[in-house]
Amino acid sequence: MNQDDALDREKLMEIDMALLDLLDERAAITGHSGDRIDGAGHYSRLLANYEGMYDAAFVQDLLENLTDASSRQASAEDPPPLLVSRAHQSADTIVRIGDAEIGGDAPAHIFGPCAVESYRQVAEVASALKQKGLKMIRGGAFKPRTSPYDFQGLGQEGLEILKEIKETHGLAVVSEIVAPEHVTMAEDHLDAFQIGARNMQNFELLKAVGRSQKPVILKRGMSATIEEFLYAAEYILAEGNGNVVFCERGIRTFEKSTRNTLDISAVPLLKQASHLPVLVDVTHSTGRKEIMSDCAKAALAAGADGIMAEVHPNPAIALSDRAQQMSLEEFDNFHFSLI
Ligand code: PEP
Numbered sequence: 338m339n340q341d342d343a344l345d346r347e348k349l350m351e352i353d354m355a356l357l358d359l360l361d362e363r364a365a366i367t368g369h370s371g372d373r374i375d376g377a378g379h380y381s382r383l384l385a386n387y388e389g390m391y392d393a394a395f396v397q398d399l400l401e402n403l404t405d406a407s408s409r410q411a412s413a414e415d416p417p418p419l420l421v422s423r424a425h426q427s428a429d430t431i432v433r434i435g436d437a438e439i440g441g442d443a444p445a446h447i448f449g450p451c452a453v454e455s456y457r458q459v460a461e462v463a464s465a466l467k468q469k470g471l472k473m474i475r476g477g478a479f480k481p482r483t484s485p486y487d488f489q490g491l492g493q494e495g496l497e498i499l500k501e502i503k504e505t506h507g508l509a510v511v512s513e514i515v516a517p518e519h520v521t522m523a524e525d526h527l528d529a530f531q532i533g534a535r536n537m538q539n540f541e542l543l544k545a546v547g548r549s550q551k552p553v554i555l556k557r558g559m560s561a562t563i564e565e566f567l568y569a570a571e572y573i574l575a576e577g578n579g580n581v582v583f584c585e586r587g588i589r590t591f592e593k594s595t596r597n598t599l600d601i602s603a604v605p606l607l608k609q610a611s612h613l614p615v616l617v618d619v620t621h622s623t624g625r626k627e628i629m630s631d632c633a634k635a636a637l638a639a640g641a642d643g644i645m646a647e648v649h650p651n652p653a654i655a656l657s658d659r660a661q662q663m664s665l666e667e668f669d670n671f672h673f674s675l676i
């Protein structure tokens with residue numbers, strides 16, 4: 338009879354299985370993390386009561402190794418899917434801004450001036466939008482400009498004007514905020530916060546709008562990858578605000594004939610990766626009025642949930658983005674081409 342035959346295999350199997358069950362039970366308490374055990378206190382108490390055949394150093398080493406192996410297993414597990422992902426939620430999210438729905442059956446558009454300049458200026462655009470049955474208007478009260486000497490927006494006064502427009506014209510108002518403290522300041526004035534391209538990775542701002550329940554239009558950073566764009570939205574959802582809309586607004590490339598390069602492929606990529614709605618801003622992506630209608634149609638054909646574009650009653654005297662804002666007449670033709 339050799340030594341192997343002498344082993345009670347069944348008994349050994351039973352003991353090993355019991356050890357594995359105990360390991361599972363242990364991991365259920367420590368959550369796979371040895372860090373949660375106060376090493377010194379834990380082992381000295383354990384060893385004081387241990388009367389088995391192994392010496393203290395061996396026992397401690399053995400248990401520490403088991404804990405390490407357990408946390409290696411935990412880090413090998415797949416992380417949960419992102420909240421923005423289709424894997425987390427397969428059905429499309431519909432974001433409600435005032436009476437408008439973005440991500441539903443019909444496209445929902447956001448038009449309006451680049452910047453809020455006066456009540457009269459915004460009211461002229463608002464009346465034109467209202468006549469067309471549109472439900473939202475945009476306009477910047479805080480303008481993050483490339484040069485510090487350019488018009489920076491009316492700030493608080495701009496917010497007051499937007500609030501008045503909302504009351505007088507019954508349109509939902511959308512405007513960019515650029516600092517976490519603007520969330521409280523603008524909460525009462527706006528129906529949705531816009532996060533501009535330059536702030537897509539301003540993580541403190543993303544967390545701040547995430548703590549509000551107001552819808553957020555998140556614009557793509559000018560050099561941001563789709564993955565970075567998705568993670569930026571994740572910051573907002575992770576704080577508890579699921580009302581996020583992506584807005585593709587063009588990226589920087591070598592091409593000089595347009596202000597930026599409209600990345601149409603971003604639309605189906607975002608729609609496939611995420612359940613959140615997607616808008617396309619044809620103003621900042623192209624910077625060219627003569628191709629805005631074609632680009633808007635392309636965006637909708639690619640699956641966009643709506644279009645953003647800038648309209649000004651008198652673009653020639655606009656305080657920002659003079660060359661690319663549509664006049665009311667140009668806007669008539671643009672809008673007609675989309676319906
Ligand atoms: C805007 O929409 O007013 C704006 C400044 O656009 P972006 O952040 O995309 O440059």
Ligand code: MN
Binds near residue numbers: 451621
């Ligand atoms: Mn603009």
